[in-house]
Amino acid sequence: MKAIQLTTYGDISENIKLSEIKKPSIQKDEVLVEIFAASVNPLDIKVASGKLKRLSKTPLPFTMGHDVSGKIVAIGADVSDFKIGDEVYAYTNSQGTFAEFVAVKANIVSLKPKNTSFEEAASLPLVSLTAAQVLKRGKLKAGDKILIHAGSGGVGSLTIQLAKAKGAYVYTTTSTDNVEWVKALGADRVIDYKTEDYKTIVKDVDMVLDPLGNQYTEDAFDVIKKGGKVISLVGPVDEETARRMKLNYFANLFLSWKRRKITAQIKRKSAYYSLLLMRGNKKQLSEIAELVEAGKIKTSIDKVFSLKETLEAIRYVDNGRTKGKVVITVKK
Ligand SMILES: NC(=O)c1ccc[n+]([C@@H]2O[C@H](COP(=O)([O-])OP(=O)(O)OC[C@H]3O[C@@H](n4cnc5c(N)ncnc54)[C@H](OP(=O)(O)O)[C@@H]3O)[C@@H](O)[C@H]2O)c1
Numbered sequence: 001m002k003a004i005q006l007t008t009y010g011d012i013s014e015n016i017k018l019s020e021i022k023k024p025s026i027q028k029d030e031v032l033v034e035i036f037a038a039s040v041n042p043l044d045i046k047v048a049s050g051k052l053k054r055l056s057k058t059p060l061p062f063t064m065g066h067d068v069s070g071k072i073v074a075i076g077a078d079v080s081d082f083k084i085g086d087e088v089y090a091y092t093n094s095q096g097t098f099a100e101f102v103a104v105k106a107n108i109v110s111l112k113p114k115n116t117s118f119e120e121a122a123s124l125p126l127v128s129l130t131a132a133q134v135l136k137r138g139k140l141k142a143g144d145k146i147l148i149h150a151g152s153g154g155v156g157s158l159t160i161q162l163a164k165a166k167g168a169y170v171y172t173t174t175s176t177d178n179v180e181w182v183k184a185l186g187a188d189r190v191i192d193y194k195t196e197d198y199k200t201i202v203k204d205v206d207m208v209l210d211p212l213g214n215q216y217t218e219d220a221f222d223v224i225k226k227g228g229k230v231i232s233l234v235g236p237v238d239e240e241t242a243r244r245m246k247l248n249y250f251a252n253l254f255l256s257w258k259r260r261k262i263t264a265q266i267k268r269k270s271a272y273y274s275l276l277l278m279r280g281n282k283k284q285l286s287e288i289a290e291l292v293e294a295g296k297i298k299t300s301i302d303k304v305f306s307l308k309e310t311l312e313a314i315r316y317v318d319n320g321r322t323k324g325k326v327v328i329t330v331k332k
Contacts, residue, residue: 003063003099004310009050012318016048016064016311024095024103031082031106032074033090035330036118038097039067040310040317041126041154048314063096064310068104069112069121070331079106087112089289091125091280098310100330108280113292120299123325124158128288128297130233130278131159134209135166137274138229142167144206147198147223151187152178154325155211155233157300160185165296171202178323185298199223210235221265229272236262238275300324 001023008015026032044064046052069089072082082088089112092104112121134155140146146163150156151172163170164186172187176194183190191198199222208220210232217235224230236259237245242252256263266273291297302323305313307330317326 001100002307003096004065004307005061005096006048006064007061009048009053009060012045012048012311012314016314017061018308018310019061021063021099023101026074026076026103028076028078029105029107030076030103031072031079031088031109033068033070033088033102033104033109034073035068035070035097035100035102036332037069037122037330038065038328039122039124039126040313040326040328041066042317042320043126044314045318058094063099063102064314065097065099065328066091066093067122067125068092068097068102069118070102073101076106082106082109087118087121089113089121089125089285091129091278091285093280098307098328098330100307105280108282108285110282110285110289113289115293116299118331119301119304119327119329123154123299123301123327124288124292125280125285126278127154127158127325128162129281129284130155130276131162132284132288133278133281134159134231134233134276135162137276138207138209138231138272140166140168140207143169145169145171145204147171147173147202147205147208147220148187149173149209149216150211151182151185151190152323153211154322156209157182157185157324158297159209160187161297162291165291171198171205173198181323185300204228207231209233218261218265221262221269221271224269224271227270227272229274232273232275235273235275238262238273241275241277301327303327304329 005019072086090109152174170187171189173191202223204225207229213234220230
């Protein structure tokens with residue numbers, strides 16, 4: 001089968017190749033998905049750069065990609081909740097999805113929303129799961145106020161819609177060109193970061209979603225109420241997450257030094273801070289499919305590429321200006 005493989009870590013232009021590889025076989029607890037579409041995430045760029053190589057057990061070369069939609073063409077002996085031909089979607093971090101087929105653990109696969117194309121469905125898994133997991137961790141409820149940075153990004157655009165579906169008041173930041181588009185997603189107050197300073201507008205919110213990091217993570221504590229929550233996707237590793245990582249003494253010491261400024265901010269605001277590391281989740285994906293079918297969540301596709309144009313798609317996402325999601329069509 002055809003697959004986009006990473007041959008070496010480093011420069012994406014040199015190391016991403018369209019290859020002919022063996023079609024995957026499945027384990028008892030897996031399904032084989034014939035891929036119709038996949039989508040690109042900044043995660044793919046971080047993986048290719050080698051920044052996450054210490055967390056990966058997969059030897060090079062390997063197939064890239066995490067988001068998939070397609071049809072089930074084979075089912076493992078222990079899988080009882082799917083049948084051949086089911087149209088599904090998933091986020092997976094074991095085998096790559098920039099390919100014609102992928103084997104996925106059935107317990108992270110869901111039926112795709114019935115009212116979407118494969119391209120639309122493939123745009124959802126990583127970003128919608130992240131959005132759902134962020135709001136769950138922050139225990140967002142009706143009437144709460146939330147600041148969602150980068151509202152025009154993949155994660156931001158989904159989190160706005162899920163937060164609105166929960167009945168929250170949503171502030172979001174974006175650049176001038178995207179203001180109207182983000183308003184249409186339902187945000188209550190869109191802040192144009194080119195002309196406005198969000199720190200003078202947002203006060204005492206219950207929660208901040210920080211997908212930007214660095215100064216944005218620290219400054220989030222200035223706009224939350226006392227006892228508020230900051231959930232970051234890219235900030236320093238929090239104490240609880242570090243504990244779960246079972247790191248050695250020196251690694252822990254290093255992480256605790258890295259988060260020293262955040263630790264001071266947590267104390268100052270009696271705040272909750274967490275670095276979220278999203279995971280595949282069948283139940284949440286099924287709930288998202290229901291919300292899409294009910295018209296409560298819309299998909300947002302910026303650009304569609306073919307499998308052989310994947311490098312171009314990755315470069316496009318790497319520019320950091322994506323409005324919604326970038327999708328790869330594998331089969332029409
Ligand atoms: N920890 C996790 O589990 C996890 C999960 C998902 C994502 N992430 C990370 O979270 C980050 C965001 O992911 P994504 O998929 O949403 O990325 P993305 O779609 O590539 O984000 C692009 C968007 O960011 C906006 N943006 C950039 N700088 C901004 C700024 N200073 N203020 C406001 N908006 C800004 C851009 O809008 P303008 O063009 O208007 O500036 C653009 O629409 C990535 O680093 C990703 O790796 C982590």
